[in-house]
Amino acid sequence: MTVGPTGERGPLQTVDRALDILLSFDEFRSSWGVLELAEEFGLSKSTAQRLLASLAGKGFLRADPDTRRYSIGPAVWRTAALWERSGGLSALAEPMLADLARGTGRTALFCVPDGVHVRCIAAVSGREGPRRSHPFIDELYPAHAGATSRAYFAFLEPGDRRSLLLGRPSARFSELTRVDAEGVEALFDETVVAGYALSQGEYDSSSRALAVPVFGGVRPVGSLTLVENKLSAHDDELADHLNGLLAAADELTGLLSNRRPEPPRRDWRRGHGAHAPRVTPDPRQPDPQ
Incomplete structure (x- = not known):
């Protein structure tokens, strides 16, 4: 685990950012593009791209190949269904x-x-x-x-x-x-x-x-x-x-x-x-x- 110059632990900061991205979806924000996400969260374009791609790779987001925008994916539905069953x-x-x-x-x-x-x-x-x-x-x-x-x-x-x-x-x-x-x-x-x-x-x-x-x-x-x-x-x-x-x-x-x-x-x-x-x-x- 690496520690940055401000004392923040890199992997944990990445997890926090990924969770913040998931929590940013609501009735007013149903999708994100890479550039607007980077601007909103103060990230570089490459960091925003990696975060979105990682979440899409695990099924929490879904990438539209035509618009290149990311929306909520099926893993969120599975998690929500498990929560409801419990x-x-x-x-x-x-x-x-x-x-x-x-x-x-x-x-x-x-x-x-x-x-x-x-x-x-x-x-x-x-x-x-x-x-x-x-x-x-x-x-x-x-x-x-x-x-x-x-x-x-x-x-x-x-x-x-x-x-x-x-x-x-x-x-x-x-x-x-x-x-x-x-x-x-x-x-x-x-x-x-x-x-x-x-x-x-x-x-x-x-x-x-x-x-x-x-x-x-x-x-x-x-x-x-x-x-x-x-x-x-x-x-x-x-x-x-x-x-x-x-x-x-x-x-x-x-x-x-x-x-x-x-x-x-x-x-x-x-x-x-x-x-x-x-x-x-x-x-x-x-x-x-």
Whole structure:
């Protein structure tokens, strides 16, 4: 192993650079050319070429022979599939759900998108125990009803969300369920402005839920939710735990993004990033929905 003049160990520095290149791919950067990669990372053209070629040789990148650009390769898919088989997102979220359930006494859920629903992939019961007889895992929550799904769908780009939901019938689950498209969009708008979703039984008439989005980079990847039975007795209000829920979502966002950013905010009028402050709900004035 060689040590450079600055004390950096050559092979380890090369590994770091290779990993930085892999982590640089996202929804905005799907491919790299040699020259632009060299400029971006402050590398010589020959070093950038060697790094890209090495990653392509192991299958982590794929070289396009026509454009001479490099994109993510099949080895990344194999690695991701192995991670999912070993628990993946659910295993990553479970420690945070356990902390939330222990600290709040409520059931904590982590849900991810599944078409026009979100699906629960991890759940931990609070002190009151299971809130119902059937399990939360694999339950689907429709986009238009309830805080759990609204905390995810509200933070999609408005055009993407409309293309998913346009023309689809909306079932009414309780007298609080909004089924008109204009009303549902208004709830999405309110969620983006506030930074959270609070429901009082629009999906499950016997429950109350508080949910926040989880991001991977700049796009939402799911939602974290605290759920309680409306008849359960607690010494505090569900809304009192918003800050703890936001902190858990920020931690999970950081793990998924390989950093700890302030979660992206959406300007719901334009679909661009915005930075309006989150508003903590007043537990004395619960959301009528």
